Amino acid sequence: IPDSYVQNPQTKMEIYKKIAGVQNAEELDSVYTEMTDRFGPVPEEVSSLLSLAQIRIICRKLNIASIKEHNGIAAIEFAKVSDISVNKVLRLIAESAGAVKLNPSKPNMIFLNTGKIGLKEKSEFIREKLEKII
Template sequence: MPEPAAVRLDLPGSAYLPDEYVQDSGAKLEVYRRFAGIRSEADAEALRAELRDRFGPIPGPVEGLFTAVTVRMAAEAAGVPEVRVEPGRVTLKWARYARQQVVSALTLAGFRPVAGSNQVRIPVAAGHDGVDVATRVLTALAGGVAGL
């Protein structure tokens, strides 16, 4: 099975392995490889359990890596190569869909997209988690465009 195209993510928060959590550089490199190889929620949960067993409770920056993996998988499923989450909005860039397909799918899913030629912005209301909104939008896009 071919590797999915790389997804570019710009998410808020920290996403890394702190030196205090994984001290050995070889182990750290292997854990980063494992993160890069995650292709399913089951893979993510297996790595999460292994990290807890080997290194202890998962710190915030490592949770950030899991969040990034979740968004990456959703973007891959939706065929979206770039995801940016900023205060008040989520921006997705794509190459594989027609503008109207994206707008229709997201509107049917209850979002209010503002589309350009190859990107769409979705407003994020104050107090809502932009990363959660991005994941829901990507999931809706993956299912919605296929159904159009």
């Protein structure tokens, strides 16, 4: 959170805690509304932070064990007990024009080709793809 958006360090820490504690979309919306009411439109850095919180919510819904990104590839590992729709995953792969792939040697993972984009775009790309398999 940039100092130009929230100057007070204590207030900034409170906001970080609220964002970290978000458990569902309603709570995230509430934090977003509170921030815009108190401090005005959120800057790109805060938008990225909120997008990451949204990804955490989706990860809980889909039982995702981890997301690791390296060299423009995001590896999404599902927990052994994930309850995802194979049809939704296959549709996502078909519609992705090669951006979403499987690896037969890692059957509990999907791979997203994020390319060389910024953090905000990357988090939005990952969120968008994960939302399609909820």
